[in-house]
Amino acid sequence: MSHTETHWQDICHLDAIVPNAGRCALVKGEQIAIFRVKKNGNDALYAVHNHDPFSQANVISRGIVGSIDGKIVVASPIYKQHFCLKTGSCLEDDTAQLKTYPVRIENNRVQLSA
Amino acid sequence: MSNQLIVIGNGPVGHKFLESLVASGQADQFEITVFGEEPRHAYDRVHLTAWFESREAASLNMVPDGFYQANSIRCISGDKIISIDREHKRVTSEQGEELSYDKIILATGSFPFVPPVPGHDRENTFVYRTIEDLEAITAAAANSRVGTVVGGGLLGLEAAKALKELDLKTHVVEFAPRLMMVQVDDGGGSLLRGKIEDLGVSVHTGKNTQNIGDGDECFHKMSFADDSELETDLIVFSAGIRPRDELGKQCGLEMGERGGIVINDHCQTSDEAIYAIGEVALWGGRIYGLIAPGNAMAQAAVDHLLPGATASEFTGADMSTKLKLMGVDVASIGDAHGNSEGALSYSYVNEADEIYKKIVVSPDKKHLLGAVLVGEANDYGTLLQFALNKIELPENPESLILPALDGVSAGGLGVDMLPDSAQICSCNNISKGTLVEAVQSGCCNIGDLKTATNAATGCGGCTALVTQIMNAEMEKLGMEVNTDLCEHFPYTRQDIYNLVRVEKIHSFEQLIEQHGSGHGCDICKPTIASILATCWNDHILDDQHHVLQDTNDYFMANMQKDGTYSVVPRVAGGEITPDKLIVLGQVAKKYDLYTKITGGQRVDLFGARAETLPLIWRELIDAGFESGHAYGKALRTVKSCVGSSWCRYGVQDSVGAAINIENRYRGLRSPHKLKMAVSGCTRECAEAQCKDVGIIATENGFNMYVCGNGGMKPRHADLFATDLDYDTLIKYIDRFFMFYIRTADRLQRTSVWMENMEGGLDYLKSIIIDDKLGLCEELEAEMAHIVDTYQCEWKTTIEDPEKVQRFNHFVNSSNADSNVVFVRERQQIRPANEVERKDLINLKEIA
Known part of the structure; x- marks a missing residue:
């Protein structure tokens, strides 16, 4: 079975995610944290797995969004490690990694491919 | 080989000897026994007067818990040695214990001289x-x-x-x-x-x-x-004092004509197996009645006892002192009376401000020999260094004591001029070199430096100088004290607080646009959210603020290890009606929450999923509860004892006071959490002296304590003011909190804030009580605004459907997080551990 184009799944209206914050979506049984970040007035979306590898809790979507050394990051709300939203890599521990997912805005709807 | 070492006397100097011996790492060569005639272990006699603040002997204790056991030292309290048999090398105690010895350390100290006038021994x-x-x-x-x-x-x-x-x-x-x-x-x-x-x-x-x-x-x-x-x-x-030298007489050691046991530079008496240190010892015809020479003798004795150690010798000591007597600064250095031959003196008298300063210099005006300072002793550290290190004086020595009329500091002493060997803290004999090393190995604030080196922990007279040395060294290392909040704001928390106040900035976006860069982070966002909350007191979940909040503030509950939350409604003063207690039980039962009583006299309900929080709070609010702010860097609780309403000993209504105070400061956002307590009498059942602000009722009103802490690094609170009436008490707390919030660093508790405050408690008193900076009116107005604009954050939130929907775990589903799994233990839930969780989730999937 081969995909020539990505299959986008509709998640929610863009307004359901407040700028510079995250929400968790349930996609095919997976928990995925979607973040909406304002950059120069435009919205950028990021999606990473919601599971925090350090606490084993599904809480990444509840972290504070920010930037460190130019990277857009989220800080785990439990033990405060930072994860790069673009790559999913952990700034404090290179053995830890969040899975990332393609995500986009289409007609003010958030769409994700998982 | 047993090597019996007997220390006779368990006062500050005797204990210093033990400490130094332990620190040498060679204490295990000896079998050590220490005798103290007092019923307790060594305590800090230098600060004896501080006993009146707490009336607790423990506050003066010098011996850390477990010190004797850990170092295999046998400590005998309440017994004393009454004779030494030098021929057979044995000692006998009052209670009949006999021990043989190889070495003895006499640290029996002194007794107060009572003039033998008729009636000196009357009662009272x-x-x-x-x-x-x-x-x-x-x-x-x-x-x-x-x-x-x-x-x-x-x-x-x-x-x-x-x-x-x-x-x-x-x-x-x-x-x-x-x-x-x-x-x-x-x-x-x-x-x-x-x-x-x-x-x-x-x-x-x-x-x-x-x-x-x-x-x-x-x-x-x-x-x-x-x-x-x-x-x-x-x-x-x-x-005056007289040496406790009776053992010396009894066993025939060489004595001074007017008492005191004669010692050499190694602190050995005329019998080389017996050392004498502290106020019992006579060196160079002189008894040294200060702690610093006693400590130096203890070190010299340790060095001599240990084979091969580079022996420090005791060769006299500087008797300079600086102290505060009844609030008056007094300092004396070296030859204060100008007795040296040809000595010249300069003096400065300011009767208006009640200041007197005198310096005594050598005939060639090159060196400082002595000084007297009364009324203001800020120059003490500098002058002492000139005298001790024989640093050449400036051309006009009087500039050292004349006030800086043009605002430029007069002939001060750059700390760079001091040699590394310069002794900075004379109480603990800490040199500039030691301080510099500590800074180089990472001590970047005065609190850390004090802990690492012990400098400035004795009389505290050298605090200013220690700080200068630290700052100079950090600058030299290019470690330019980076006090920036984070990479997004080149300011300290205090700077940002002032910017927000002065420029009336109401949002993070406005602040980062005008004064910062980047997107912010999990350091600056919650810090600035807290500052905005203190200054303007908007709802923390308002649109411009809620994305700045840590998850605890965002969900207004405390996140636990499994991603669920705990709920703590306010129970002001710990007083709760049976009906409300029943509601807590019913809510806990309905939502199956784990229930525990907190240290702050409240009830904590654990295991709530984010999406159930608004439902739980709807029920709590309907029953008259409000947010307890257990999730915030904010006022937590005001704990109280039952007070005069019920207690036989209470002198004030501590519960009533605690409720009023808790209701006044509830919701107050601050750099870190704030805890308070009110005790109804001096028995102190509410444990107020380990709180940020503690209040202890007296027959005449309230005593106020500040900057106490429990937790990892306990700190006994300082007595701040006594016998206050209720209104004055509230005024002082208003000012104290707002001054702390204005000046503290991020996540700095009041205890650490106090430890790092230059000028310490006296400085704080001068601001809060004497209004030295003219701030008090402003501080009170700022607090009044917070009190007037209080709202229950939870009540406002559950009335707003848009805010409530943010509590759902999924944005696109009403399901709950299937990863949250509980097991039962002692009839209540707890988070499943990893093994249990895997088993339970598998079971569910199979079913």
Whole structure:
């Protein structure tokens, strides 16, 4: 079975995610944290797995969004490690990694491919 | 090989000896026994007067828990050695214990000299040396009106302060023509006398007491050689010390003509197996009655005992001192009286501000020999360094004590001029080199530096100099003290607080646009959210604020390890009706929450999923509960004991006060959490002295304590003000909190804030009580705004459907997080551990 184009799944209206914050979506049984970040007035979306590898809790979507050394990051709300939203890599521990997912805005709807 | 070492005397110097020996890492060569005749272990006699603040002997304790056990030291309290048999090398104790020894350390100290005038041993006469003495003085003061101290030296004035604070009409009687004869000259003495009399203490100098007999109006009548008389109810003798040298006499050691056991530079007595250190020892014909020389002797003895160690020798000590006597700064350095041949002196007298300064210099005006400072002693550290290190004086030595009229600091001493060997902290013998090394290995604030080196932990006189050395060294290392909040804001928290206030900035976006860069982070966002909340008190979940909040504030509950939350409704003062308690039980039961009583007298409900929080709070609010802010860097609880309403001993309504105070400050956002407590009497059942602000009721009002802490690094709170009426108490707390919030660093508790404050408690008092900076009105107005605009964050939130929907775990599903799994233990839920969770989730999937 081969995909020539990505299959986008509709998640929610863009307004359901407040700028510079995250929400968790349930996609095919997976928990995925979607973040909406304002950059120069435009919205950028990021999606990473919601599971925090350090606490084993599904809480990444509840972290504070920010930037460190130019990277857009989220800080785990439990033990405060930072994860790069673009790559999913952990700034404090290179053995830890969040899975990332393609995500986009289409007609003010958030769409994700998982 | 057993090597029996007996330390006789468990006072500060005896203990310092043990500490130094342990620190050498070679204590295990000896079998050590220490004898102390007092019922308790070594305590800090230098700060004896501090006992009055807490009336707790523990606050002066110098021996860390487990010190003796950990180092295999046998410690015998309440028994003393009464004889030494040098021929057979054995000692015998009062209670009949006999021990043989290889070496003895005599650290028996001294006893207070009581002039042998008739009546000196009447009832209600005391000395000022031990905790037991202070307890006896306190008991006697309860039935007295007038108290007199015989002796106007350093310790006598401390004792006078104590009597004054025990509410006695206080007199000081001194034989010499002025106070502090040894340390201060005529000019300084008269100024000191004036200042002390201003405080309501009567000073009588040149008085030779001839007799003490029955008084007419008071218990005693003292008669003096000049035929004058003084009536007083109690007398404290503080007329100097005499060495406790009876063991030396008993076993035939070489003694000084007027007492004291003669020692050499290694602190050995005439018997080389016996050392003497501290106030019992006579070196160079002199007894050293200060802690610093005692500590130096202890070190010299340790060094000599250990084979192969580079021996430090005791070769006399500098007797310079700086202290605060009844609020008056007094300092004396070296040859304060200008007795050296050809010495020249300069003095500066400012009667208006009551300041006296004198320096004594060498005939060629190149070196400082001594100094006297009264009324202001800020120059002490600098002058002491000039004297100790023989640093060449500036061309006009008087510039060292003249005020800086043009605002430019006069002939100060750059710390760079000091050699590494310069002794900075004389109490603990810490050199500049040691401080510099500590800074190089990472101490970047004064609190850390004090902990790492012990500098400035004795009399504290060197704090300013230690800070200067730290700052200079950090600058040199290019470690330019980076106090920036984070990479997004080149400002300290305090700077940002001021920017927000002054420029009336109401949102994070506005602040980062005008003063910062980047997107912010999990450091600056919550910090600035907190500052905005203190300044403007908007709802923390308002649109511009809610994305700044840590998850605890965002969900207004405390996140636990499994991603669920705990809920703590406010129970002001710990007082709760049966009906409300039942509601808590019903809610916990309905939502299956784990229930635990907190240390702050509330009930914590654990295991709530984010999406159930608004439902839980709807029920709590309907029953009259409100947010307890257990999730915030905010006021937590005001704990209380039951107080005068029920307790046999209570003197005030501590519960009522606690409820009012908690309701006043509820919701107050601050750099870190704030805890308070109110105790209804001095028994202190509410444990107020480990709180940020603690209040202890007295018969006349309330005593206020500040900057205490429990937790990882406990700190006993400082007594800030006494016998306040309720309104004044509230005024001081308002000012204290707002000043802390304005000036503290991020996540800095009041205890650490205090440890790092230059000027310490006195400085804080000058701002909060005396309004030295003219801030108080502003601070009170800022607090009034917060009190007036209080809202229950939860009540406002559940009334807003848009906010409520943010609590759902999924944005696109009403399901719950299937990863949250509980098991039961002791009839309640707890998070499943990893193994249990995998099993349970598998079971569910199979089903």
